[in-house]
Amino acid sequence: MYAIKVDKVYVIKGYLYRGIILMDSLRSFQMLSLFFLVFTFSASVSAFNMPRLGTQRRTTQHEPQTKSSTSNLEDLKTYYYTQTLDHFNYRPDSYTTFKQRYVINSKYWGGANASAPIFAYLGAEESLDDDLPIIGFLSDNAPRFKALQVYIEHRYYGKSVPFGSMKAAMKNESTRGYFNSVQAIADYAAVLLHVKKKLSAENSPVIVIGGSYGGMLASWFRLKYPHIALGAVASSAPILYFDTIAPQAGYYSVVTKDFKETSESCYETIRKSWAEIDRVASNPHGLEALSKRFNTCNRLNRSFDLKDYLDSIYSDAAQYNHPPTYPLSVLCSAIDGASVGTDTLGRIYAGVVAYMGNHTCYDMNEFNRPTKTLDGWSWQTCSEMVMPIGHGSKDSMFPPAPFNLNKFINECKSLYGVMPQPHWVTTYYGGQDLKLTLHRFGSNIIFSNGLRDPYSSGGVLENISESILAVTTVNGSHCLDILVAKPSDPQWLVMQRKTEVKIIEKWIANYHNDLLEFK
Numbered sequence: 001m002y003a004i005k006v007d008k009v010y011v012i013k014g015y016l017y018r019g020i021i022l023m024d025s026l027r028s029f030q031m032l033s034l035f036f037l038v039f040t041f042s043a044s045v046s047a048f049n050m051p052r053l054g055t056q057r058r059t060t061q062h063e064p065q066t067k068s069s070t071s072n073l074e075d076l077k078t079y080y081y082t083q084t085l086d087h088f089n090y091r092p093d094s095y096t097t098f099k100q101r102y103v104i105n106s107k108y109w110g111g112a113n114a115s116a117p118i119f120a121y122l123g124a125e126e127s128l129d130d131d132l133p134i135i136g137f138l139s140d141n142a143p144r145f146k147a148l149q150v151y152i153e154h155r156y157y158g159k160s161v162p163f164g165s166m167k168a169a170m171k172n173e174s175t176r177g178y179f180n181s182v183q184a185i186a187d188y189a190a191v192l193l194h195v196k197k198k199l200s201a202e203n204s205p206v207i208v209i210g211g212s213y214g215g216m217l218a219s220w221f222r223l224k225y226p227h228i229a230l231g232a233v234a235s236s237a238p239i240l241y242f243d244t245i246a247p248q249a250g251y252y253s254v255v256t257k258d259f260k261e262t263s264e265s266c267y268e269t270i271r272k273s274w275a276e277i278d279r280v281a282s283n284p285h286g287l288e289a290l291s292k293r294f295n296t297c298n299r300l301n302r303s304f305d306l307k308d309y310l311d312s313i314y315s316d317a318a319q320y321n322h323p324p325t326y327p328l329s330v331l332c333s334a335i336d337g338a339s340v341g342t343d344t345l346g347r348i349y350a351g352v353v354a355y356m357g358n359h360t361c362y363d364m365n366e367f368n369r370p371t372k373t374l375d376g377w378s379w380q381t382c383s384e385m386v387m388p389i390g391h392g393s394k395d396s397m398f399p400p401a402p403f404n405l406n407k408f409i410n411e412c413k414s415l416y417g418v419m420p421q422p423h424w425v426t427t428y429y430g431g432q433d434l435k436l437t438l439h440r441f442g443s444n445i446i447f448s449n450g451l452r453d454p455y456s457s458g459g460v461l462e463n464i465s466e467s468i469l470a471v472t473t474v475n476g477s478h479c480l481d482i483l484v485a486k487p488s489d490p491q492w493l494v495m496q497r498k499t500e501v502k503i504i505e506k507w508i509a510n511y512h513n514d515l516l517e518f519k
Contacts, residue, residue, distance in 0.1 A: 050381055050389050051251060051312075051454070052367075053212040053238075054126060055479040056134060057320045072139050073132065075107045076151075081194055083155070085162055085178050087186040098162035101128060102191050103151040105139065110146030112201040115515060117508055119207050120229075121151040122188055122221065124214030125377045127158030136484030137209055137233065141501060145508070148204070152191050154184050154214075156376050166372050170379065173417050179376065180384055182428065185221045189228050203519070205230040205511045207504055211479035212236050212455070213385070219445050220429045223438075231444035231507045233500060234460075235482045239447075240434065241387045241458025243426040248403050249392025250457030255318040256397045258328060258452050266332035266351075270314065271397040273348045277303050280345070293345050294352065297361035305364045310348065311398065312367040313355055319454050321477045324488045331355045382412035386422040387458070435464050443467045444507050446500055450476020467507070471499050 079102055086094035110116030119138040123131060128151055138149045153160040156169055156179045163169045170176055188208070196202055208229045210218035215237030222232035240246045247253070260267040280286045280293075281303035291300045300306055317328040334354030338347045352362060368374075381387070390403035405422060412420045430437050447460035448471045455478060463469050473481075473496050481496050 050387055051315045051319065052377070053455070054124070055131060055211040055214070055483070057316055072105070075105045076103050076132065077105075078103050081191050083160075083187055083190060087183060087190075096162070098155075098160070100155065100160040100187060100191065101153040101158060102195075103128065103132065104195070105142070105149040108142040108146055109148040112199055112204060114146070115201075115203040115205070115512065116146045116148065117205045117207060117230075118192070118196070118201065119145070119147045119149050119209060120188070120192055121149070122185075122208055122210040122214050122217045123152055123154040123157065124210060124212060124217065125154065125157060125380065126373045128153040128160075129158060134483055135211070137235075137482040137497075140485045140497075144501070145504075147207075148199075148201070150192070150195055152188050154217075155179065155187055157373065166375060170375055176379055176383075176416070179379060181217060181220070181380075181425075185217055185224060188217075188221060189225045192228055203515060205508055207231050207233065207507070209233040209482060210235065210237070211482050215479070219447070222445050223429065223442055226443075230511055231446070231504060233446045233448065233482070233504070235448045236450070236453055236455055236459065236479045237447060238387070238455040238458030239429070239460065240431055241389065241455070242431055243423050244388060245426070245431050245434075246458040247392075248388045248390045249394075249396070251389045251454040252315070252391050252396060252398050254452070254454040254457050255315050256395065258318040258321065258454075259314070259332065259397060262328055263332040263336055266335045267397050269335050269344055269347050273310075273344050274307065274399045276344050277306060290345075294349055295361050297363045300364070307399075308368075309362075309364045309366065310352070313352065314397075315454060316367070317355060318452065319478045321452055322480055322483075323490055323493070327355060379416065382416050382420055383418065384421055384424050386420050386425075388422075434460070435462075438464045438468055440465075445469070446471055446503055448472070448481050448496065448500060450478065450480055452476060453478040469503060471496060471503075 080099040081102060082097050083100040084094070085096040085098060088094075119142060121131070121135055121138055132151060135151075138147070138151075141147070142149050155162065156166070161169050162178065163171075163175055168175065169179070192206055196204060196206075206229045208218045208221050209232070210216070212235070215234035216239050218232040219234040219237055219239060222229045238246070241250070256267070259270065277290065280290055281300075283289070287300045287303065290296075290303065290306055291298075294306060296306070313331070317331050321328040331351045331354055335347045335351040338350045342350070356362060356366070386405075386408070388403040388405060391398040391401035393400040393402075409420050409422075412418075426432055443465065445468045447469070449456040449459040449461060450473050451461075452475055456472075459470075460468075461470050461472055471481075473492050475490070475492060476496065480493060481500065485494075485497065
């Protein structure tokens with residue numbers, strides 16, 4: 001095995017819910033309870049502690065991501081495809097349909113006669129409205145490839161919701177049962193075939209692109225529908241974070257490493273702060289004191305809520321530590337830069353203010369507010385997307401909180417009325433012995449990762465074959481390579497994107513050669 005280093009870009013070469021809800025009020029209560037369980041952690045069990053996936057940060061307190069130009073957005077045209085509810089059964093109800101949104105930008109397309117490529121962005125666990133302004137890989141590279149850009153929304157998100165509304169779609173086990181990744185990628189296949197037929201572009205090669213959960217979908221789509229997608233770009237796709245393939249503590253180990261490398265003193269302050277929070281909370285009126293120290297919008301009822309809030313800030317800062325601001329460095333600079341004599345909790349609060357912004361108070365539910373996206377993703381993590389992420393006990397700045405699968409299963413069954421399937425992802429898509437399986441079976445997938453992204457611990461970081469390639473950057477963060485390019489991007493990021501583009505060019509050139517030979 002050997003590595004090609006492009007500045008700081010490495011391309012490694014080698015062989016590489018309870019029962020049916022009868023009352024809306026009861027359902028609302030249960031769902032609200034779920035929202036505040038799913039993304040919290042405790043000192044003993046982290047049954048629902050799964051940091052959110054997604055191409056952008058969960059909180060809106062930060063400066064916005066760089067967005068596509070207004071002209072690019074004006075070139076977008078929205079369509080709705082009449083999508084089949086159930087692709088895998090032949091019961092009458094399976095033929096129910098819903099409207100699935102997709103968006104096309106044909107400004108740079110070279111046309112069907114030239115067999116010009118189609119770049120297809122596979123939407124993930126959020127509305128397409130959230131992705132369109134920030135995803136730049138398609139629009140930035142469409143002129144070079146003369147590519148048609150297609151953006152497809154994931155079922156049950158945004159405006160692509162079956163049964164008329166999200167409330168109706170999430171009503172019971174039956175309506176939720178069609179909400180899974182297998183149905184989603186079958187949707188993408190149907191939409192792409194429809195677009196190609198509509199444009200007489202049967203010979204136009206398709207490259208699917210996705211980030212985070214969407215990156216997993218992109219890689220799985222290439223494996224399941226190779227006759228539709230020529231290749232896939234899977235950005236920050238933790239496809240190995242299932243079924244104990246990747247270490248359970250991997251995510252938080254990388255968070256710890258990021259903080260320690262940024263500032264040893266910042267790391268030590270955070271590591272010591274958990275015990276200090278517990279000590280203060282155990283005193284008479286301790287929770288009131290903590291509420292004042294951290295200027296919480298509502299009085300704390302338990303120290304758990306403050307810890308959960310801080311846990312989310314630290315993981316968020318590490319996962320989305322994007323240039324040029326590098327929010328993790330901003331956070332640590334505030335902790336380290338507090339005035340002489342500031343105690344541990346005072347320093348931690350300074351970090352909160354620096355990261356979240358200067359506000360009249362801080363909402364401990366900032367990261368857990370009920371939204372349609374959170375509603376959907378909670379179901380997905382309690383059904384098939386079971387990623388066993390927990391805090392380790394060794395060399396971690398977090399208190400131990402191992403993932404407890406049995407508790408997770410019981411909680412999900414209580415809340416949703418169905419059993420999670422923690423082994424389904426690896427059964428259906430693979431994952432165990434990935435190199436051995438895909439070395440000869442798969443082809444044309446780019447797994448891109450930034451090694452400072454905690455989810456890289458569940459990513460593919462070594463090449464599997466000559467065309468299933470790992471492109472990594474030492475300083476990269478979550479989904480950074482598929483966001484809109486900007487002049488201030490560091491050279492290593494520019495080179496990462498160039499490397500990916502060259503790989504795609506090779507795929508398309510080989511395809512056109514095959515087209516001449518076999519057509």
